[in-house]
Amino acid sequence: MYYELSDGERNNRIVWASVRATLERFRFKYKRGGFKTKSKYRLFEKLLLLFGLMLKVIGVYRKGVQNAMNINIENIEVESYSLPQEFKGFRILFLSDLHIDAIDGFEDVIIKKIEGFSYDLCVITGDFRMDTEGSFRKILPAVKKIVDAVKAPFGVLAVLGNHDTYLMVEPFEAMGIRCLINETVFLTKNKAKITVAGTDDTYYFYTDKAMDVLEQDAGGFKICLSHTSELSDVAARNNFKLYLCGHTHGGQICLPGGKPVISHQKSSALKVKGLWKEGEMTGYTSRGVGVSGIPLRFNCPPEITLVTLKQKNR
Numbered sequence: 001m002y003y004e005l006s007d008g009e010r011n012n013r014i015v016w017a018s019v020r021a022t023l024e025r026f027r028f029k030y031k032r033g034g035f036k037t038k039s040k041y042r043l044f045e046k047l048l049l050l051f052g053l054m055l056k057v058i059g060v061y062r063k064g065v066q067n068a069m070n071i072n073i074e075n076i077e078v079e080s081y082s083l084p085q086e087f088k089g090f091r092i093l094f095l096s097d098l099h100i101d102a103i104d105g106f107e108d109v110i111i112k113k114i115e116g117f118s119y120d121l122c123v124i125t126g127d128f129r130m131d132t133e134g135s136f137r138k139i140l141p142a143v144k145k146i147v148d149a150v151k152a153p154f155g156v157l158a159v160l161g162n163h164d165t166y167l168m169v170e171p172f173e174a175m176g177i178r179c180l181i182n183e184t185v186f187l188t189k190n191k192a193k194i195t196v197a198g199t200d201d202t203y204y205f206y207t208d209k210a211m212d213v214l215e216q217d218a219g220g221f222k223i224c225l226s227h228t229s230e231l232s233d234v235a236a237r238n239n240f241k242l243y244l245c246g247h248t249h250g251g252q253i254c255l256p257g258g259k260p261v262i263s264h265q266k267s268s269a270l271k272v273k274g275l276w277k278e279g280e281m282t283g284y285t286s287r288g289v290g291v292s293g294i295p296l297r298f299n300c301p302p303e304i305t306l307v308t309l310k311q312k313n314r
């Protein structure tokens, strides 16, 4: 399916790209609460390298890499009164945090995993690359390979994460990924429709446009795609029924039992992974397909999620 950009969206993207370019160029981090002046990510990365070295010394590094490649399939069902009959059983292949260049050949692991599944739509909630800056071109062949392997009649929709650059949008769209840059698309079946709205990343690159797109009331069954759960209150207030996000990696390196050591999320520990509720809205935070910082996972398997939409009976 091809989701054409309106003239208004084209104009908005020009403004958005110039703002995003400035934030990226000067490494400004802007959040809903204001500027984030000091990023501790570089220090965090250095600590992770030290941690990795320590794991190599004690001989468990290889196990962590194996864990990172052992992708689980999570099947979830979302029930709603407002789902049109035509979309009953509609399936979404939900991928988040691919960080595709973190492990060599990881795209082939993903492709093998999704082989044989049937779904109607694929959504990707950001963080395509490992680094947060520098060239992204090296990831394009791997992303294209995945997109080519995805067989979704309603196509591939994606939002950017805090590791992604605005420059990715053009090559992604050329390979068939429709990016939602604070934009909305409508999926139609016969005369019925559902809405999918996607925001730009709000962890580093928040602008009020991300909020605005969630405040347009299209009615009916609405899905929000966002890299983090940070706008879940806005989405719930505006009658979204489903909110899909990632970013936390479920902690990536967790204590036995799955308790995250670090989740990169200050608010609401309840939204670090899996299903959650915000008012009437159902949310789901993916543990992510890939890894960042260090290519390891412990007590927190990577996931590919299959979401099935169901009609709720009154």
Ligand SMILES: [Fe+2]
Pocket (backbone or CB within 6 Å): 097, 099, 127, 161, 163, 247, 248, 249, 288, 292
């Ligand atoms: Fe990520």
